[in-house]
Amino acid sequence: MIIEHGFGNRARYRGGYVSIGNFDGVHRGHQRMISSLVQHAHREGVPAVVLTFDPHPVTLLAPDRTPPRLSTLERKAALLADCGVDCLIAYPTDRELLNLTADEFFQQIVQQELAARGVVEGPNFCFGRNRGGTIAVLAELCAQAGILCEIVPAVTRNEQVVSSSSIRQALLAGEVREALEMLGHPYRLSGTVASGAGRGRDLGFPTANLDDVATLVPADGVYAAVGLVDDECLAAAVHIGSNPTFAENARKLEVHLLDYDGDLYGSTLHVDLIDRVRTTQSFDGPPALQEQLKRDLAKIRRIVDEHWAEID
CATH class of the missing domain: 2.40.30.30 (Riboflavin kinase-like)
Incomplete structure (x- = not known):
C-alpha cells in the first residue's frame, strides 16, 4: 500500500474509489466499508483510496475535546493495508481544509483532487465546515457529478453500533475482550x-x-x-x-x-x-x-x- 502525506502524487490516487474519515482503530464498521470500497475499485482496475486526517480535526477545532487515539498512523496504515487499500492519504489537517463548505470540499477534494469514480461511506459520515455535509448531501452531490455513492450500514454488536467511541468506553472500563470483538483485532x-x-x-x-x-x-x-x-x-x-x-x-x-x-x-x-x-x-x-x-x-x-x- 502507498502512503501519501498530503496531496501531490496524483497518479497514485486519482480516478479510484474513495472513503473519507478518521478510521481510528479500523474497527469492524470501518472494515465493512473498506471491503465494499475495495470490491468496487478492484472490479474496475482502479485504486481503492482512503483519505484520512492527521491530526484529528477536533485537535484544531476544540483541542480540549480531542478523543484519545485508538491507533497511531502507522498502525492505522497497516490495518488498512490488510483490508486491501491501495493508497492511504494522510492529510495534514489545516484550517484551510476545515473552512471548506460541504460543496467546496466535494468540488475541490473529491472531484478536482481525487477525480473519484465513487465514494463509499458509513451512515454517520459528515464533511465540510461545521459538519454541514450529511450523507443526504453527499448522495445529492454524487448524483449531480454522475459518480457512485454507497452508504454502508453500520455494524452492530449487542444492539449497539460499533464505533470508535464505544470501543474507547470499553477500554476505559477494562473490557478489552469486548473491545477486541468490536475492533476485529x-x-x-x-x-x-x-x-x-x-x-x-x-x-x-x-x-x-x-x-x-x-x-x-x-x-x-x-x-x-x-x-x-x-x-x-x-x-x-x-x-x-x-x-x-x-x-x-x-x-x-x-x-x-x-x-x-x-x-x-x-x-x-x-x-x-x-x-x-x-x-x-x-x-x-x-x-x-x-x-x-x-x-x-x-x-x-x-x-x-x-x-x-x-x-x-
Whole structure:
C-alpha cells in the first residue's frame, strides 16, 4: 500500500474509489466499508483510496475535546493495508481544509483532487465546515457529478453500533475482550522501553516499562497480551496502574514477556492486548505478590494459547 502525506502524487490516487474519515482503530464498521470500497475499485482496475486526517480535526477545532487515539498512523496504515487499500492519504489537517463548505470540499477534494469514480461511506459520515455535509448531501452531490455513492450500514454488536467511541468506553472500563470483538483485532499499545525500579526482576518477573504511549491506555489491571519482538510473537503479561504493594502511586505500563530474557532498553515494543485477567491489587508483601504473579502467568499462557488456536 502507498502512503501519501498530503496531496501531490496524483497518479497514485486519482480516478479510484474513495472513503473519507478518521478510521481510528479500523474497527469492524470501518472494515465493512473498506471491503465494499475495495470490491468496487478492484472490479474496475482502479485504486481503492482512503483519505484520512492527521491530526484529528477536533485537535484544531476544540483541542480540549480531542478523543484519545485508538491507533497511531502507522498502525492505522497497516490495518488498512490488510483490508486491501491501495493508497492511504494522510492529510495534514489545516484550517484551510476545515473552512471548506460541504460543496467546496466535494468540488475541490473529491472531484478536482481525487477525480473519484465513487465514494463509499458509513451512515454517520459528515464533511465540510461545521459538519454541514450529511450523507443526504453527499448522495445529492454524487448524483449531480454522475459518480457512485454507497452508504454502508453500520455494524452492530449487542444492539449497539460499533464505533470508535464505544470501543474507547470499553477500554476505559477494562473490557478489552469486548473491545477486541468490536475492533476485529487485538488492541495494540506501543511505546519506548525505559528504565524502571527493577522490582519485577527482583521478584523473578522482569518487566519492560513502556513510555511515550500515544494511544488510549485502558483501565488499570493485569492483561493477557502478545508482545512483538524482532518479528517474533511472545505471550506477555501487561500491568497497567500503580504498585500499591510497594506504596508506589505512579501509574505505569509494565510488560513481562514470557520465555524471553533479552535486553529491550531503548527499543520500541508493541503489545497486543487480548483480555484482562484481574484488577490491580495490594498484597501483604513480596511473597504474596510472587504467588499471585505465578497464577497470573499460568492463566495468561492459557489465554494466549487459546487466542493463537483461534486465529490459526
